[in-house]
Amino acid sequence: xxxxxxxxxxxxxxxxxxxxxxxxxxxxxxxxxxxxxxxxxxxxxxxxxxxxxxxxxxxxxxxxxxxxxxxxxxxxxxxxxxxxxxxxxxxxxxxxxxxxxxxxxxxxxxxxxxxxxxxxxxxxxxx
Amino acid sequence: xxxxxxxxxxxxxxxxxxxxxxxxxxxxxxxxxxxxxxxxxxxxxxxxxxxxxxxxxxxxxxxxxxxxxxxxxxxxxxxxxxxxxxxxxxxxxxxxxxxxxxxxxxxxxxxxxxxxxxxxxxxxxxxxxxxxxxxxxxxxxxxxxxxxxxxxxxxxxxxxxxxxxxxxxxxxxxxxxxxxxxxxxxxxxxxxxxxxxxxxxxxxxxxxxxxxxxxxxxxxxxxxxxxxxxxxxxxxxxxxxxxxxxxxxxxxxxxxxxxxxxxxxxxxxxxxxxxxxxxxxxxxxxxxxxxxxxxxxxxxxxxxxxxxxxxxxxxxxxxxxxxxxxxxx
Numbered sequence: 001x002x003x004x005x006x007x008x009x010x011x012x013x014x015x016x017x018x019x020x021x022x023x024x025x026x027x028x029x030x031x032x033x034x035x036x037x038x039x040x041x042x043x044x045x046x047x048x049x050x051x052x053x054x055x056x057x058x059x060x061x062x063x064x065x066x067x068x069x070x071x072x073x074x075x076x077x078x079x080x081x082x083x084x085x086x087x088x089x090x091x092x093x094x095x096x097x098x099x100x101x102x103x104x105x106x107x108x109x110x111x112x113x114x115x116x117x118x119x120x121x122x123x124x125x126x127x
Numbered sequence: 128x129x130x131x132x133x134x135x136x137x138x139x140x141x142x143x144x145x146x147x148x149x150x151x152x153x154x155x156x157x158x159x160x161x162x163x164x165x166x167x168x169x170x171x172x173x174x175x176x177x178x179x180x181x182x183x184x185x186x187x188x189x190x191x192x193x194x195x196x197x198x199x200x201x202x203x204x205x206x207x208x209x210x211x212x213x214x215x216x217x218x219x220x221x222x223x224x225x226x227x228x229x230x231x232x233x234x235x236x237x238x239x240x241x242x243x244x245x246x247x248x249x250x251x252x253x254x255x256x257x258x259x260x261x262x263x264x265x266x267x268x269x270x271x272x273x274x275x276x277x278x279x280x281x282x283x284x285x286x287x288x289x290x291x292x293x294x295x296x297x298x299x300x301x302x303x304x305x306x307x308x309x310x311x312x313x314x315x316x317x318x319x320x321x322x323x324x325x326x327x328x329x330x331x332x333x334x335x336x337x338x339x340x341x342x343x344x345x346x347x348x349x350x351x352x353x354x355x356x357x358x359x360x361x362x363x364x365x366x367x368x369x370x371x372x373x374x375x376x377x378x379x380x381x382x383x384x385x386x387x388x389x390x391x392x393x394x395x396x397x398x399x400x401x402x403x404x405x406x407x408x409x410x411x412x413x414x415x416x417x418x419x420x421x422x423x424x425x426x427x428x429x430x431x432x433x434x435x436x437x438x439x440x441x442x443x444x445x446x447x448x449x450x451x452x453x454x455x456x
Contacts, residue, residue: 088149
């Protein structure tokens with residue numbers, strides 16, 4: 001059966017002998033990432049909750065980046081996008097990535113505007 | 128898989144069909160079509176959640192204070208249980224991908240076992256989610272709602288802990304006229320009724336000087352930044368006058384945790400995800416029996432396991448995002 005698996009992750013930093021081994025390796029990596037998220041979520045270090053980047057707390061940036069990292073490894077190794085043809089992989093990944101980022105950008109921008117209307121406008125909502 | 132359907136050979140014409148420019152069979156392509164469109168649906172949900180949250184950024188409930196329970200344990204353990212659920216789902220994703228791997232090697236028994244473990248993992252996750260919902264719907268402290276639809280929660284000034292309505296509400300003897308079937312032309316069953324009346328909560332609040340009110344507003348600067356605003360006793364006495372309704376737990380109309388949209392989105396997004404997990408388990412069970420019956424052994428390949436595997440990993444992928452945006456951020 002000509003079924004080639006690409007057996008390395010982290011751009012070749014970590015090589016595995018078999019596909020099964022790679023799966024367990026990815027599991028360990030995903031568990032570590034989740035553990036980091038949970039620990040940060042429980043302790044919420046003051047350094048990270050009180051510094052901002054582009055209007056969002058650093059802690060939240062870390063959470064979102066770690067989420068994307070996890071999503072990458074789930075898609076690449078569990079859904080074996082790593083072994084698919086480049087054209088198929090790009091079609092699958094970039095369509096939702098582009099559309100979702102556009103939607104998120106435009107909705108959050110609008111929501112922020114609505115928030116300022118609630119804050120500065122002459123609407124009484126807290127009574 | 129070269130053992131599956133036809134692979135493009137040099138003899139075939141490009142327009143004659145039969146070749147696979149993307150190197151994926153028809154079934155797998157269709158699964159990917161579905162997953163991409165479903166991913167867009169979930170992006171829409173999560174983006175609208177973000178919209179509502181940014182709109183009420185200063186009053187949105189803090190997830191750490193809402194999801195604090197672990198089954199069989201008393202006390203305050205934020206995040207622990209959701210982390211456990213996440214781990215279960217990732218683990219079942221691993222057994223699924225091991226099943227796919229065993230399928231490539233045509234090991235029927237291994238596929239059976241890994242599929243079985245996957246189904247068990249899915250069932251544990253679904254049970255956990257049901258428990259999570261039940262806890263969320265039941266609520267734990269209770270609150271009152273003001274005329275403007277804002278939630279006021281109570282805090283014990285001595286301990287700094289949240290105070291449940293039962294801790295301070297005063298039981299007032301009162302007669303309640305029950306509407307009965309024989310008295311009405313149109314009879315509706317009595318709906319949602321909190322365990323204390325507004326008068327009982329209010330009297331209890333006035334009689335206990337160490338109970339303070341906590342509002343929805345998140346402090347924006349100073350020592351208590353990021354926490355909910357705690358009123359002084361004088362402010363609390365003034366604020367309790369606005370109270371209109373006692374709220375316990377959560378439903379689609381109001382909830383004791385804060386913004387109404389919070390519970391709506393919780394039910395909608397985790398519910399839609401839970402529905403995906405449920406259908407994933409059902410499809411897994413069907414494939415599981417097919418594997419036992421030897422269907423794929425006779426067919427010569429286990430591509431069906433691979434396809435249901437894609438769906439199952441997608442469900443895991445969505446949960447990763449739901450986990451971040453509902454529980455972490």
